[in-house]
Amino acid sequence: MQHGIEFKNVTKRYGSDPSAPLAVKGISFVVPKGSLTTILGPSGCGKTTTLRMIAGLESPTGGQIFMDGQDVTTLGPAQRNVSMMFQSYALFPHMDVLANVGYGLKMGGVGKPETLRRAQAMLTNVGLVGFDERLPSELSGGQQQRVALARALVLEPAVLLFDEPLSNLDARLRREMREEIRALQQRLQLTVAYVTHDQSEALAVSDQIIVMHQGLIAQSGTPQDMYERPQTEFVAGFMGEAMLFPGEAAADGSVQLGPLRLAPRPGVTSGPVKVAVRPEAWLITHGGPGMLATLRKSSYLGSFFEYTFDTELGSIFVVSPDLADVLPLGTEVVLRLADHGVSVVGVS
Numbered sequence: 434m435q436h437g438i439e440f441k442n443v444t445k446r447y448g449s450d451p452s453a454p455l456a457v458k459g460i461s462f463v464v465p466k467g468s469l470t471t472i473l474g475p476s477g478c479g480k481t482t483t484l485r486m487i488a489g490l491e492s493p494t495g496g497q498i499f500m501d502g503q504d505v506t507t508l509g510p511a512q513r514n515v516s517m518m519f520q521s522y523a524l525f526p527h528m529d530v531l532a533n534v535g536y537g538l539k540m541g542g543v544g545k546p547e548t549l550r551r552a553q554a555m556l557t558n559v560g561l562v563g564f565d566e567r568l569p570s571e572l573s574g575g576q577q578q579r580v581a582l583a584r585a586l587v588l589e590p591a592v593l594l595f596d597e598p599l600s601n602l603d604a605r606l607r608r609e610m611r612e613e614i615r616a617l618q619q620r621l622q623l624t625v626a627y628v629t630h631d632q633s634e635a636l637a638v639s640d641q642i643i644v645m646h647q648g649l650i651a652q653s654g655t656p657q658d659m660y661e662r663p664q665t666e667f668v669a670g671f672m673g674e675a676m677l678f679p680g681e682a683a684a685d686g687s688v689q690l691g692p693l694r695l696a697p698r699p700g701v702t703s704g705p706v707k708v709a710v711r712p713e714a715w716l717i718t719h720g721g722p723g724m725l726a727t728l729r730k731s732s733y734l735g736s737f738f739e740y741t742f743d744t745e746l747g748s749i750f751v752v753s754p755d756l757a758d759v760l761p762l763g764t765e766v767v768l769r770l771a772d773h774g775v776s777v778v779g780v781s
Contacts, residue, residue, distance in 0.1 A: 435465070435466040435501070435502070436463050436464070436465060436466065436499065436501075436502065437464045437465060437466035437467065437468070437500065437501065437591070437592060437624030438463070438464035438470075438487060438498070438499070438500055438592060438624065438626060439462075439463050439464075439498070439499040439500075440460055440461050440462050440463075440483075440496065440497075440498055441461050441496055441497045441498075441499070442459050442460075442461055442495065442496040442497075443457060443459070443460055443461070443483075443486065443493045443495070443496035443497070443498060444457055444458060444459050444460075444493060444494045444495040444496055445457040445479070445482050445483075445486060445491060445493055445494050446494045455494070455648055456479050456482045456648055457479045457482055457483060457486070457493075457648050458479075458647075458648040458649050459495070459496065459649075460479075460483070460645075460648075460649065460650050461496075461650075462643055462650060462653060464624060464625075464626055464641070465624075465640070465641075466501070466624050467622040467623070467624060468624065468625070468640040468641065469615070469618050469623075469625040469627060469638055469639055469640050469641075470625070470626055470627065470639065470640065470641040470642070470643060471626075471627045471628070471629060471634075471635040471638065471639040471641070471642050471643070472484060472626065472627070472628050472643045472645060473628075473629060473630070473632065473635045473642055473643065473644050473645070473671075474630070474644055474645035474646060474651075474671070475630065475646070475671070476630070478645040478646055478647060478648065479645050479647075479648040479649075480628050480645050481596060481628055483628075483645070484517075484594055484596055484626060484628045486498060487515065487592065487594060487626055488510055488513070488515050488517050488594055489505070489508060489509050489510035489511075489512070489513050489515065490510060490517075492506075492507070493506060500513060500514075500515075500591060500592060501591055513591075513592070514590050514591040514592070515590050515591065515592045515593075515594060516537075516585035516586070516588050516590035516592075516593050516594070517585070517593075517594040517595075517596065518581055518582060518585045518593070518594065518595050518596070518598050519581075519596050519597075519598075523581070524569040524577060524580060524581060524584075525569075526568065526569050526570060527568075528568075528569075529565065529566045529567060529568055530556065530561065530564045530565055530566070530567050530568075530569075530572070530580050531549070531552050531553070531556070531565040531566065533569070533580055533584055534552040534555060534556060534580060534583045534584045534587055535548040535549065535551070535552035535587065536584065537584060537587065537588050538551060538552070538587060538588065541588070551587050552583070552587055553565070555583040555586055555587040556580075556583055558583065558586070558617065559579040559580075559582055559583045559586075559613070559617070560579060560613075561576065561579050561580065561583065564576065564580075574601060574602050574603075574606060575602065575606045575609065575610060578598070578599075578602065578610055579610075579613070582613075582614070582617070586617070586621070586623075590623075591624065592624045592625070592626065593618075593623050593624070593625045593626075594625070594626050594627075594628075595614070595625065595626070595627040595628065595629075596628050597628060597629055597630070598610075598614070598627075598629075599611060599629070599631075599634060600629075600631075607634070608637075611634055611637050611638050612637075614638060615637070615638045618638075627639070632671065632672055632673055635656070636656045636659075636660060636672075639655075639656050640655070641653060641654065641655065642654065642655070642656055642659045642672075644659065644667075644668050644671060644672065646667050646671075651665055651667055651668050651671075652664050652665065652668045659672050660672050660673060661773060661774065661776070662776055663675075663709060663776050663778055664778065665778055665779060666707060666709070666778050666779055668778075669709035669776060669778050670709075673711065674711065674712055674750070675709040675710060675711050675712075675776075676709070676710050676712075676749065676750060677707050677708070677709055677710075677778070678690055678691075678707070678708045678710060678746055679705065679706075679707060679708075680695075680705070680706045680707070680708045680777070681704070681705060681706070682698075682701045682702065682703050682704055682705075682706045682777070683703055684703045685697050686698050686699065686700075686701045686702075688701065688706060688708060688777060690708055690746070690770075691724055691744070691745050691746045692723070692724045692745065693723065693724055693769070693770055695708070695770065695775060695777075696772075698777050701777050704780065705780060706777050706779065706780060707777070707778055707779045707780070708775065708776070708777055708778070709775070709776045709777075709778045710770065710774065710775050711773075711774030711775070712739075712750050712751055712752040713752045713754075713771075713774055714770055714771050714773060714774030714775050715749065715751040715753075715768050715769075715770065715771075716768065716769045716770065716771055717740075717751065717753055717755070717758075717760070717766050717767075717768060718766065718767045718768075718769060719766055719767065720767060721767060721769075722767075722769070723767035723768055723769040724744055724745065724746070724767065724768045724769075725744070725745070725765065725766075725767060725768075726742035726743065726744045726749065726765070726766050726767070726768045727742060727743045727744075727763065727764070727765050727766075728740055728741075728742055728760050728761070728762055728763060728764045728765075728766070729741050729742065729743050729748070729762065730762075731760065731762060736754070736756075737752055737753060737754045737756075738752070738753045738755070738756070738759070738760075739751070739752055739753075740752075740753060740760065742766070742768065744768065749768070751768070
């Protein structure tokens with residue numbers, strides 16, 4: 434598959450002092466053409482700096498950046514055919530919706546009839562037919578978001594960049610808009626790099642997720658890879674909730690976790706290991722093999738229960754979708770582990 438974006442050993446240091454620390458420390462990755470890659474990580478990890486280097490708003494200190502096979506390392510934003518959508522939307526308050534969407538075309542020298550045609554077509558694409566003459570102040574947050582998206586898309590960029598695009602929206606609207614962004618990206622076969630700190634957002638929209646930590650790529654892969662097969666403690670903890678337990682790996686790759694024995698894992702060598710367990714990986718039973726547990730805390734959250742159990746491995750947090758079997762405090766149960774949500778992430 435052709436590469437939409439490629440980073441080759443890219444570094445970034447702010448300022449001219451060669452002894453200053455690197456914000457980005459020699460990262461390499463590929464965003465395939467027509468796909469959506471999310472760059473995810475905590476504040477200060479280098480994800481926004483990386484996005485700004487794709488846009489041409491920051492110049493790398495070292496390494497190379499390619500788009501559609503062309504070396505764009507030294508090119509400015511106007512030479513890259515890139516559109517960027519910020520979390521603030523940055524709509525012009527004195528311009529109506531149609532003028533906002535067509536602004537970039539107008540500035541690029543596109544004639545008035547063609548600007549009007551393309552702007553109206555893009556408003557249709559984002560579900561804003563009939564909103565041409567409204568001002569941004571007359572729109573809801575979600576509608577403003579769609580105008581900003583239409584303004585970015587109407588330029589027909591080779592690459593579309595999103596910087597925390599949904600952080601200003603409430604939970605329901607955030608879910609609706611991420612579905613719309615994903616549907617548009619797939620329908621128009623856009624190459625998208627998307628920055629967020631929200632793990633559920635990244636899981637929902639991405640073909641590929643890149644997790645950054647302290648200026649480096651901690652791990653990259655499909656959403657399923659990142660959630661179900663984290664390779665480090667950091668990724669396991671960052672991609673959703675996980676508890677870490679010490680275990681012991683046998684020669685056949687199986688792992689003993691207290692009284693529980695996990696099936697052999699590929700690539701695991703014998704010796705002490707650390708095991709990451711998702712809260713939903715625990716199965717609650719009332720007998721049979723497993724680990725004895727006593728319920729100490731219980732919270733009802735509508736579609737599931739959150740439980741905390743005392744066990745020989747310590748206090749364990751469990752998410753249970755079983756709304757029929759409500760457990761009173763003090764109940765003794767047996768915990769087992771499902772096949773999913775359990776990963777060996779390192780040496781203990």
